[in-house]
Amino acid sequence: MPMKVGNLPFFEGVDKAISNTYMVNAVSSAQDGLREKKLKATVGDETLGDWEEWRRAGEEIRQFTLNHLDYYLKQLSDNFAARGGHVYFAQTVEEAQNYVRKIVRSKNAKNIVKSKSMVTEEISLNEALEAEGCDVLETDLAEFILQVDKDRPSHIVVPSVHKDRRKVREAFQKLGYSGSDEPKELAAFARKTLREKFLHADVGITGCNFAVADTGSICLVTNEGNANMVTSYPETQITVMGMERLVPSWKELDVLVTLLCRSSVGQRLTTYVTDITPADQTDTVDGPKDFHLVIVDAGRSRALGTEFQPALQCIRCAACLNVCPVYRHIGGHAYGSIYPGPIGAVLSPILGGYKEYGKLPYASSLCAACTEACPVRIPLHELLIKHRQKYVAGAGHPQTGEKIAMKAFGIGAKSPFLFKAGMKMAPIFLKPLVHDGSISKGPGPMKPWTHGRDLPAPSKENFREWFKKHQAEAGNPPTTVNADGSRSEAK
């Protein structure tokens, strides 16, 4: 499955992650740093005015664009093609892979350089092209590290956040690196290694932060300069975009680029904000001669017109990851999806289905920090609850066990005799498991609970009995509640 990271079921992935002390520390520290930078560049930057007004501006633009997505996609593709570019609409992952493969084959291309792109991770483009015999090189520093170390991203903006400098050094040693573990020296090695590759690649592949419908332009928001290399020297450029990642015109691009740069990395603008428009490049030395745009649905349209449509407002800033207490403790890989954190828990079931990702919405304390952090006001925690409702109602998993359990509970709860008998029997049945007044190793459905905390042992005396006794001791006669809410002495 393209979006999948690792092979572990969710809870096993969590167990593995929380025992990885280095990863947990690295993620916590990165979260603190990124959150602090974001706050300084948003609510803490007086020159911006009211940050909430910016968020409302972002929400307004994203909502309107999504509500008229077909119109703006038509406009984008018309303008892109009118300037000489080639547009392909891919309904599925396979269609997107096949189109890119077809282009690469037709160019007889072997050397491919890529800049960082979540959507190409989502559609497993590297694997598809490697199967064609191509050498696909990730050129974003973090993605390069992950590729050399055969690892996957664990954060949307800082994909190698789970690796320390020693691990990076070990990875680079596979390429003949013999220097220290100083980040500066490691980055210089990547610069030297990749420079020649950029200049001699056949095809450059990028993602797309935003497309501008009005002119058929592509905007890339980056820091390292690798995306500029990827879009300048190969003869062919292929840009892959999620179908929702567009704005009507340059005016809206301003607002969304501002929200993205400040919310993701706390910069006023990233080092490079690059806007590329197809043009006649016959005489151009440093630009592609052939420019392709692949617009990908791959499950996104399932959210349109539903309560999950706001999830498509996302601009992939990862601000929600950087405030999430669950992400902080389990990191990115435990989610089992290339989209981790709160937005991952919302998006993954939409794109990949409940069968694979139906448990992810439970990876949340519903504290709503994600909703508060989102620059385009996606009600993330509310969407997580809606996913849980779907899951409980049976989406993506057989309910046989649950149905039997609930039916049994229904029968017991309806009959006063059975209910009372159950209450009496519970302490007796559970007695072998009780130590010092609590259960620390529960069986079956109790297991996930007692794995994290003790379960208080059921009391021999239930609340009704205790209350009756308490009232009697206090000298209050037992009362019953009448239909109108008043109380009268029990007979």
Added chain:
Amino acid sequence: MSNGTIENRDQFLETIAQKLGHAAGEAVTTPEWKHQPQWAVYENKTPEQLVEIIKKASESIHTQVVETNSADLAESLNHLIDSYGGGAILATSDKRFSEWGLSDVLEARHVAIWDTLKGHENIDLAAHANIGLSICDVMLAESATAGLFNDKDKARSVSLLPVTSIVLVPKSTIVPRLTQAMALVQKQVDADESPAPYINFISGPSNSADIEMRLVVGVHGPVKVAYLIINDR
């Protein structure tokens, strides 16, 4: 570039329109947005105040800012080039260099000028140059960002491949922030002009914090960046 093509569109858009509950491609007018906080940022700042904002913002992006006036431009540029070690220099093909009387300096320094007729040789020159010289088209004060409207002559490689990028910034191109630059592009588009094929907003040297969140300055693009602001008003 060849003639453009569009594949697989109709069914794709039909699916979206059905989900949204309207006819595919139904025409719509982008509204006047209710929320537009962007215009109030640095509203009514004088050019001098905007220069001060650039200087302050440059500090946090590791970029040197030098101010000069038209009369002293050649001397200031020479001095700046020396301070970055001179060596091989490449400049974009931009008539503003000669309009500002810089031809002599460029010649004396043996500065190579981007020339599309020389093809790939330009890229080799850029890759081995110590300094690239470009001229800014719109300068954003808020983030100390040089906006370059790159094309075949005002080539992108000049501010990308050399170790050092020196950008000449006419004071008349300074605007408060990205908002005004985007409005400028939009104005061109509304007048049926094509935007430059490669509009590059550059804020300082390339960098990365991908290893333990430690900032490394100089990754794939230039390691050093300097702005030479020219008082041309």
